[in-house]
Amino acid sequence: MKKLYFKEKFFKITDHYPILDENENEVYYLDQDFTFIGYKSSVKDFNGKNIFNINREIISFFPRYNVTFNDNTNMIVQQKFEFLKHKVEVYLDDETLNLSGNYWHLDFDIKNENKKMIGKVTRELFALTDTYE
Numbered sequence: 001m002k003k004l005y006f007k008e009k010f011f012k013i014t015d016h017y018p019i020l021d022e023n024e025n026e027v028y029y030l031d032q033d034f035t036f037i038g039y040k041s042s043v044k045d046f047n048g049k050n051i052f053n054i055n056r057e058i059i060s061f062f063p064r065y066n067v068t069f070n071d072n073t074n075m076i077v078q079q080k081f082e083f084l085k086h087k088v089e090v091y092l093d094d095e096t097l098n099l100s101g102n103y104w105h106l107d108f109d110i111k112n113e114n115k116k117m118i119g120k121v122t123r124e125l126f127a128l129t130d131t132y133e
Contacts, residue, residue: 052068
């Protein structure tokens with residue numbers, strides 16, 4: 001499984017930070033625009049080519065994000081209600097992925113429709129800013 005790492009800045013209005021590979025090489029960049037309402041960001045490759053954009057829907061009961069890839073395919077990321085856990089569903093074409101987190105929202109398992117684990121997201125517990133693997 002390929003590993004990527006990113007760390008958010010401590011003081012920020014807008015973000016531009018690298019996403020690193022296992023060898024600490026910068027492979028992607030996340031650019032977040034400053035907005036009073038909502039969330040808007042984009043991920044670009046090392047050469048600055050846009051890979052996808054992320055926009056948060058303003059009117060929804062739980063957070064819902066629309067991801068648009070540069071080939072015009074779309075993905076929806078929707079938080080779901082789950083008592084004492086964090087649950088997110090991702091809808092991409094004909095496939096649904098499930099992200100289930102622990103109580104403290106530090107670790108997430110990513111599973112496909114057949115309940116097979118296809119990925120994992122972890123967040124460092126003792127870090128000044130959010131740091132993810």
